[in-house]
Each structure stands twice: as structure tokens, then as C-alpha cells.
Amino acid sequence: MSDEEAKLQSVRSNIHVDDLRIQSILSNKGVTINVDHEVDSDEAMILALGYKQEFKREFNLWTVFAVSFSVLGLLPSIAACVDYQQLVVGASPVPWILAVLFIISVALSMAEVASAFPTSAGTPYAVSQLAPKRIAPVMTWLTCWSNWLCQITGTPSVNYSGASLIFALVTYNKPSFQPTTGQAYALTLGIQFSHGILASLPTRWAARINSVGTIANVLFLAIVFVMILAGNKRQEIFADDPTFGNISKFNNNSDAWGLYNQTEFPTGMAMLMSFLGVIWAMSGYDSPFHLSEECSNAAEAVPKAIVMTAVGGGLIGLLFMFAMAYTVVSLDQIAEDPLGLGQSFVTYLSQILQKKAINAAVSMTIIASYFMGESCLLAASRVTFSYSRDGMFPFFSKLGATVNPHTQTPVYAVWINFIIGQLLLLLMFANDTAIGAIFSVGGISGFVSFITPVVFKVTNAYSTFKRGPFHLGKWSRPIGFVSIAFVAVMIPVLCFPYVKGDDLTLDEMNWTVVVYFGPMLMAWVYYMVAAHKWYKGPKSNLDEGTLVYEDVDGIPDEKNYAKEDVSSTKASD
Template sequence: MLDALKSKSKSNSAVVSPRESKGLSPVTSQVHVDAMQLTSMLSNKDITINVSHEVDQDEAVILAMGYKQEFKREFNGWSVFAVSFSVLGLLPSIAACFDYQQLVIGMSPIPWLLAVFFVTSVAFSLAEVASAFPVASGTPYAVSQLAPKKWAPFLTWITCWSNWLCQITASPSVNYSGACMMLALRSYRDPSYTPTNGHIYGLTTGIQVVHAIISSLPTRWLATFNSTGTTCNIVFLVVVFVMILAGNDRDSRYNGDVPKFNKNAVAWSLYNQTEWPQGIAMLMSFLGVIWSMSGYDSPFHLAEECSNAAVAAPRAIVLTSSVGGLIGFLFMIAIAYTVVDIDAIAEDPTGLGQPFVTYLTQILSDNMVVAATALTIISSFFMGCSCMLAASRVTFAYSRDGMFPGSRWWKQVLPLTQTPVNAVWINLFIGQLSLLLMFAGDTAIGAIFSVGGIAGFVSFTMPTLLKITVARNHFKPGPWNLGRWSTPVGAVSVAFVTTMIPILCFPYVRGKDLTPDEMNWTVVVFFGTLLLVTIWFFVDAHKWYIGPKSNLEHDQLVYGDSGEYVIHGKEKDETSQEYDEKS
């Protein structure tokens, strides 16, 4: 597959030509959209964009996509991968997802291996789309250009809301898990302490506020912070991995009744703890892998802050999913060969409410349990911050297209930091509202984990479905592409997502055991929201929402040889004055 990856060069001189221009500034650049060999809201209209300064290739691409360059491109290939890998947060993600993987089908690494294969196919297809459409709005922009004209606004609308639900629930779910682990560690050191929902909510709120402050900083500082966080995450992951294998003293802790490591037959065996057949239970356990591996889309949303985005962003997506999947698999093997009693972990005899911490108490000394948990908490902090950063860029991008009420506020970029600060803080507010689900019980708050999985899948896969079906003859791949493997990999990813969407809505019990407390509320939270926004679209939004909208000044766009100016891809005519007044 890697042999099929291609890199095609584009000549700057063919698309960006500095010149002297009367009536403009002394140095002007012209970006000829159709010469860029890409698909955008301005392509195939013979449009030339006049810019009052010299532009580089990255700015030429974003201009041709229809947007101003509003951010500094201070992320490079490594730092954008750093954000993505930090959002992945393997150590805290694996710790947070015991309930959704190990306590569903057992400790075997087999579910992880199978799920990662399909998740990686989704990531590879997404990377190809990111190379073709390197803009912060991500998959909705791609959908708007690939979908049939009649259905493009609606499909873009649904993709936007799905992706936004994925992003907006990421930081609260990560920080909720991190707060629970902090309080579990206190309970471990002080058995008389029992955390309440109020304690968890308050601590999660504090973490969220700190992350909002960090996410409002200038891009250069954010790049440095996330690079540091990724380094810590990698180091801490290796340290905890070594602690689990080398510090494992379960043979002496259980007086020789168990060996130091499980036998192969035990480590690789499946243990169905649901009321469904083992095959269904296996698929249900993929939620733990899907959530642990989520975050590889972050480079897509940082494309407008990254240099050489059409190559660096897809490479970061592929690297995150591939490296993350491999490291996670090795971590699963370590857990499988050291776990003592899954039933005891499920019963939580320590009262910690954190299966991962309970697992550590079975194999490590007290001091090592504290150390491993502390490193996991620190990794969780960096992960939550990266999630907040990515979500704020999504909110900014969709506000730029006018999707939300109050979009004119959320799309503003603070001149001091050149970052979308308003988008950061509205995300914080909405995240705090979603965290109120914890007061409705564990099942309700658990919905934000599975909602993120489904919502992300819908968003990631919609452009892939379109590019291998209705758009297969006019999709223009970017510099990073899958070549002849594009359709087969895309078909596998679409089939996997189509299978998993209903599976992720299954409750773990059925029949008479299915009560409101045991219900999987994902179907209500996600599809209920999707139903509401669908009604909104057909009742009202279809009148004004058309998908991505250019924010270039209308006098920058010139149509063909006639010299007529165009506004957002439409020729300036007698309706222009009315349009200008509305703008």
C-alpha cells in the first residue's frame, strides 16, 4: 500500500505570480484557482484572486479554497503530529476504556488487533481527503465539493454536526476520566474518602478552564506545549509499559498461586461478559479501541496553521493511526499476560471506580500503583488540552461558514494571539453542559464516549463514501494519495463504519434485564440531536445554509478575461448591492 502513495509537485510559478498592479498595492500576487489542480468552491469558474502581498504555496492553496489566511502557520509536520498523538493519548485512553473493551470481551489482544486494522483503513481514507482539501473545516468542506449539487447543503450540514458532536464531547469525556482517576488515586491513599459527583464535576471544570486558557494562547506557544505533551505521553507510556512487565509481582502477592505471567491460552482467550453472542460482544468491545484511537483527525483541523499542509496533515494522520495502533497492541499484550482476575476488576473491590487502577493493584506494589496512575493522569491532562484545541478550530471553521447561532462571534480571531479565543470559550461552556450527564448516572455520562465514536465515524466516512461512488470520476486527489488502493481501502472503511454504527448503540444486556439504568443512551443523544438538526434544516436552515462560504473580499476575485469581479463564486450583477448590504 505504501508503494502506492504518491507525491506530485505543483509549481508555485504556475499558480502564484507576483506582479505590479495599478490600483492595488505595489506588490501584488495573483492566484489562478484552476491552475492549482484542486477542487474548491471557486474552481472551474476561471477565477483569479488578487492579493496585496506575495504569498507562498500554503497561502495560495487556502486562497484557492476560498478562505483568507487568518492564522500563522507555525505548526510543522512534527508539531501537528504531536497534537494528533496527544489527542490519541494511548495511556489515558486505554485506562479510560476498560469498561468498554476488557470488561466486555476479556483481556485478549485479539479485539484490538482486528479493530485497529479497520480503524486504520478509515484513517488512510481520511488522510487522502485531507490532502485534497487542506482546510480547518475538514470533512464537511470535502463533502460540499464531492456530493451531488442538489444534496450537497444537507449532507454538508449533517457532516458538520456529526463532526462537531465528536469534537465537542472529546475534551469533557477525557477530562471527566482524568478527574475520576485523580479522585480514585486519593481514595486509594485514603480509603475513608469517597468522591461524589459534585467533586468530580468541580475537578473536571477546573481542568477544563485551564485547558481553555492554554488553547487561547498564540499558535507558536501551542505548538511548543503540544510537542512537550507528546514527548511526555510517549515517555510515560513506555515507563508504565515497563512497570507492568518488570514490576509485576503477582506471583509473590498471591503466594505462588498464580504464575508471574499468564499462559498463552489464558492471555489470548475471550471472555464474553455480555448477554449477546460472542461475535456481537467482540464488535461491541471495538468501542474501547475506537475511542482510544480517536484523535487522528486533528491534523485535518490544524491544516490552516500548518506549513505544507497538503502533505504534513495526511502524513500526521497516517502516522498517528499506524504508530498508535502498534503501540496500543503491544500494551494490550502486556495487560493480557499480567491480569489476574477480570471478575474482581469488574466487581471493583477497592471501590475506586477505575478498572485500570484496580487492575494495577493486582500486580504492582502500592508505590508503583501510585506512580503508574500519576503518569496516566498527567498524560490525560495533555490529551484533554489537545482535544480542546482541535475542537475550538472546528467550531471556528463552522462558524466561518455561518452554521451556528452567533457565528459572527465564534468566528472572530483575537488579534493579540491570532487564535479563535471566542470559539475556545463557547466550547468550554457547551462541554460543561454535557458533563451534567454525570448526575444522571454512569450510563448517561458513558454516552459521551460512544457518541464521540459514532459522530466521528459518520463525519470521517461521508467524504470517503462520496469519493468512491458519485464523485469517483471527478475527485482530484492531493499530493498524498492512495493511488489504485483508494477505492478498495475506502470500501473497507465504509463497510466497517456501516457495521459499527448500530453496534455502538447496543446495550450490554437485553430482555428483562434491560432497564433505563442499563439502556445505551447513545441512540438518544446522537440520533436525537441529528433528528433535531435535520428538522431545523428542512424547516429553516435550507433557506440560508449552502455549505462553506468564501470570506474573501469580493474585489479580490476576478472572473476570466472579462475583468468582471465575482462575489463568492458568483458574477457581480444587479443583485450585488443587495448582497453587499446583507454582508
């Protein structure tokens, strides 16, 4: 028997791409994929999208939701974003309610896209199929870079916040201790290194770790919520204070729901600016998209996990907003940071809780933050892997696209993200404004990448879009336009400084416009100068010998011809 005959007899399944309801880099070309084993619907889908099944599908709806909810990390996220929300327009739940409604709209639109294109490449792959062919490569390229900026800034920003909480707790208990920038960097380095080890483990272990992280996040959030309401001791704490001596146990409705504009802009603008805190606290609902190739029944489980994360996180976060609004004593005092903690959330807790309760609440927040950082690195590594697989990076694409044969995970991609994260954290040696920019960059870069495929879905590809099993039906276009309008408004708002006129100094400047649009401009210039010659969007990594192309007359191309007597398994939708 010849080698060619042996190869043909090894074929166990034929995937006829055009028989699947899918848009992909292989569709509408009469392609049949021959593989040497039986395939299920998930593998048939990823093969039809143009990629090998390289990971074990050991995530399910619950565990992929666990990752995204852990990335959401509501308790540490809310703690980290007090400066960007409550200290902008007050503790009122109104900004959270309005922002979350629009964020859910964006999540619904993205979930519909994820169902149609369940690959770890995420939104850029969708852009490559939905954008006009003439501009699809450059739009895919820019979407990749925007999403990658979101991913690589996520882990360092979370871990920097977690390290800051640890030092704030130490300072609270030992006021003489004041951490140096070098100590903050070293602690963040240690946290990120441990995350790198965890994110390099096999998928089944990653799924278990993130399940524990989600349980911890939900449990600790509930405990701290109860502590804030039931353990509220603000009447005792401020009993001898001449300003707040007659304070009630809870704020009245007008104080709790009222807006307190602390910026130099009109209140409406201040509210929009405060959405940054909500956006950052709610970021992470896209994580299931990037775990599509490790999830069973991905076309349904992934979009459901996206929606569950956005809706569940929004509702749970709202309850926490209620608790803060009705218990906070003085936002001005929090902004002054009289204890020198550098963490507004800890200062807020000191207004309402006794010392032991504060230690417990902040400790639980730190633990939740740790799990959140690990989940961020896990999701980000899959993004780096998928973009490396498409050849996006000029220096490390081959390395980033390598799957470790022992763990069957993209270990090199994990450590590439680790190194880049540590380089970004060098911004802390500049000033607080510079390191703070990575918070807002994560918001704007994520939003741009989330909404780009939606723009093309409701315009150019409206009549050709092949939706997956999860879809919005007749509401797809209206929800899409609402999402687009929200993001269009928020992009410039996220770049606004919080002061103006003579108060606007280099230290008070919002450097998001430089930290985000600078790299994006460089990415566009690089594409125009060089990358356009070789980057055409996602590219298949299937072996050419496994593909059979039909000629225009419907006769299979002989060079890839598979024997008629080979058993054929036709993948259906």
C-alpha cells in the same frame, strides 16, 4: 492617483484558482484572486479553497503529529476504556488487532481527503465538493453537526476520566474518602478552565505545549509498560489467596489470547461491541485535518500526520494490550471493584503492582490525560471556528469566527467549547450510564463524519476527484469500500446495550442512540424548516473586491479588472 488605482497597484500576487489542481467553492468559475503580498503554496491553496490566511503557519509535520498523538493519549485512553473493552470480551489482544486494522483503513481514506482539501473545516468541506450538487448542502450540514458532536464531547469525556483517575488515586491511598458528584464536577471544571487558557495562547506556544505533551505521553506509556512487565508482583500479592495462590508470574498463551465473553450476546457480537474501547482509545487521528490552516506544507504534512498517528498509535497500543493480557489476574474481580475505586485500570494495577508503583503509574496516566484534554480542546476550537466561519450556528457564528488580533487564534471558539463541555458534564448528576454516553457518542459521531466524504469519493466523485500530493493510487477505492463497510457495521453496534431481555433497564440502556441521533434529528429538522434557506455549504470569506471573474468570452469582468502591468505570480501545484 485615485483610490482604485492605488488599490490595483498594491496587488502583488494573482492566484488563478483553475490553474491549481484543486476542487473548491471557487473552482471552475474562472476566478483570479488578487492579493497585496507575495504568497507561498500554502497560502495559495487556502485562498483557492475560498478562505483568508488568518493563522500563522507555525505547525509542521512533527508538531501537528504531536497534537494528534496527544489527542490520541494512548495511556489515559486505554485506562479509561477498560470497561468498554477488557470487561466486555476479555483481555485478549485480538479485538485490538482487528479493530485497529479497520481504523487504519479509515485513517488512510481520510488522509487522502485531507490532502485534497487542507482546510480546518475538515470533512464537511470535502463533502460539499464531492457529493451530488442536489444533496451537497444537506449532507455538508449533517456532516458538520456530526463532526462537531465528536469534537465537543471529546474534551469533557477526557477530563471527566482524568478527574475520576485523580479521585481513584486519592481513594486508593485513603479508603475513607469517597468523592461526591459535585466534587467531580468541580475538579473537571478546573481542569477544563486551565485547558481553555492554554488553548487560547498563540499558535507557537500551542505547538510547544503539545510537543511536550506528546513526549510525556510516549515516555509515560513506555515507563508504565515496563512497570507492568518488570514490576509484576502478582505472585506475591496473591500468595495467600485461596483462589489464586498458585498463580504463575504471567498468564499462559491460551489465557492471554482467549476471549472471555462477559455480555449476554454471542462472542462475535461481544467482540464487535468491545471495539468501542479501541475506537475511543484510537480517536484523535483526525486532529491534523483541523490544524491544516496553521501547518506549513499542509497538503503533505497533514495526511502524513493522520497516518502516522493511526499506525503508530495502533502498534504502540498493541504492545500495551500484550502486557495487560499476560498479567491480568481476574477480570471478574476488576468488575466487582472490591476497593471501591470506580476506575477499572487502577483496580487492574492493584492486582500486579505494589502501592508505590501504582501511585507512580496512575500519576503518570493523570499527567498524560491532562495533556490529552488540552489537545482535544485545541482541535475542537478550530472546528468550531471553521464552522462558525461558514455560518453554521444560529446564535454564535459571528463570535466563533472571530480571530483574536493579539494571539491570532480563535479565542472565542475555545470558550464556546468550554461552556458547552461544562453543560454536557451535567450528565454526571444523572447517572454513570448517562455520562458514559458521551464516550460512545464521540466514537459514532466521529466515524460518521470521517466516512461521509469517503462514500462520495469512491462513488459520485470517483472520476472527478482531484487528489492531493498524498494519495492511495489504485488502492484508493478498495480501501475506501473496506472503510465504509466497517463504519456501516459499527454504527448500530455502538448503540447496542450490554444486556438484553429482563436485564435491560433504564440504567443499563445504551443511551448513545438518544444522545447522538437526537441532536442529529434536530439538526436535520432545523435544516429542513429554516437553515436550507440560507445554508448552502462552505462560503468564502474573501473580500469580493479581490476576486476577478472571467466572462464566458474569456474577457475579465471590468468591475474587478486588474491592470495588465501589475506583476502576476501564478500559483502552481
